[in-house]
Amino acid sequence: MSNDEACRIVGINPKTGRRWRNGRSAEPGRRRAAPPLTGAVPPTGPSRYLDETERIRIADLNHEGKPLRAIAAEPGRAPSTISREIRRNATVDPRGQRRYRPYAAQSRAQARRPRPKPSKIALNPELRTRVQSLLEDRWSPEQISRRLRRDFPDRPELHVCHETIYQALYVQGRGHLRRELAAALRSGRARRRPRRQAQQRRPRFATPMVMISERPAEVADRAVPGHWEGDLIIGKDNASAIGTLVERSTRYVMLLHLPRGRTAELVREALAATVQTLPRHLARSITWDQGSEMAAHGAFTTATDIPVYFCDPASPWQRGSNENTNGLLRQYFPKGTDLSTHSPEHLDAVAVQLNGRPRKTLGWDTPAERLTELLHTSN
Known part of the structure; x- marks a missing residue:
């Protein structure tokens, strides 16, 4: 709009409108503009709330017809934040059209912020x-x-x-x-029970976990063999399990026989017995999830000198090779079946068959061929 049209809608003199828009000049002898009634305190750092500068930029980009994601990308906000801001703080002009005006939006947001509000x-x-x-x-x-x-x-x-x-x-x-x-209330409580904060949560295991973020870089790029990923596949009614180990660079599979259950001690014993059959340079580390079966990881590391790294919660992609292999193993051990019925010989036969399959990720070599090549090279 022109200055005259904007001043007519607001109800002020056009000269006053130009002063509001452009400010008073600072020439000597002329009266300067009065300070604002309430001084604005500049933010000390990034805020979760939009400020006036961001709202002005949002209004400019919105007037240019930019999509919400493009508007959100400039101030580094979520698209949902921009969408909610325009929806909540837009005003209706005299013609009945919704317009996003940054100063009016800032006033509306500030009016909603004071706390506590009446119930x-x-x-x-x-x-x-x-x-x-x-x-x-x-x-x-x-x-x-x-x-x-x-x-x-x-x-x-x-x-x-x-x-x-x-x-x-x-x-x-x-x-x-x-x-x-x-x-x-069904709880019968007269006050709310506070939840523990993240920093106050009890540690999951007696021995502190070493997280995957502290794992050496050589493990992530699969350049050095001997780093394994481990997990359990669970049988019917969570009553039986088979342990799985997958070598990250060759995708070689080893299975743990757990006929008496999957307690921490039983898993530790089976895991230690299995890795001790490997040459030292092919048993460098193990990455596992935070399942309770690894509560004895400290004793395992002490006995074998093999560090155990733990994935973040709900992050199965951090053990991608193992998750993929567990899916392949379900062809031999379907879900909902009793896994304790399988003998060690049968587990070894399944591992041999799986290690004899050519893999696209290995250039159609088999895991057994890659492991044999590593053993010959080391000899």
């Missing part, structure tokens, strides 16, 4: 009465929240999140529901 339950007596009545009938907060939305779809003032109900019961200073109603 919706405290502000609405009807809602408070309904929630208290249903709590006395021993409904859970989630049941109350969902049912109010279903029973009163056209009355948003009666819609409340279940977390808001918990806050009204538990949080001191926001307890707008009768405190004795907390006894009606």
Whole structure:
């Protein structure tokens, strides 16, 4: 818009509009602009909240017709953040069209930020009465929240999140529901049980784990043989298991016989007995997940001098070769079957057959051929 049109909509003199836009000149003898009523404190570092500068840039790119992902890439924000910002803080112009105006968006965001806000339950007596009545009938907060939305779809003032109900019961200073109603909760607790923070969690094993991030670089590029990945494949009802070991550079497979179970001691004994059949230069390290069967990893390392590295939680790709091999082994050991019935001889026969298959990743060599080549080279 032109300056005159913008000033007409806002309701100010065009000369005032030019001063707002361009600022007063600093020539000697002329009155300077007054300071703002509330000084803005510059952020000390990256913030999770959008600031005014980012909102101005978002408005410029949005006016240019850039897609959301392109707008998000410039300030380094998530596309969902930009989408939510435009949706929540856009305004409707006199012609009924939604426009994203950065200064208006900044004002709206600042107005929403002050905490604590008054509770919706405290502000609405009807809602408070309904929630208290249903709590006395021993409904859970989630049941109350969902049912109010279903029973009163056209009355948003009666819609409340279940977390808001918990806050009204538990949080001191926001307890707008009768405190004795907390006894009606299934937990029976009058206050929330705090969860441990990440840094306060108990260690998984008695011996501290060495994580995969501390593994030598030679393991990651598969240039040096002798680094293995391990896991268990589990049988019917989690009652039986077979241990698997895969060498990272040759994809050679070795299977652990575990007929008496998969406790930490049994796995340690089977693993130690298996790796001790290898030449020292082909037994450099083992990478495993954080399963409880490796609780005795410290004793294993002491007995064999082979370090054990642990993957991050829920990161199976960090043992990609082993995961792929476990999938191949399911052809011989289907899910839902009792794995304790297989003899050591049968496990050895399966390993021999699997190691005799040519692999695309090995240039159609077999794992057995690659391992034999390594043994001849070392001799």
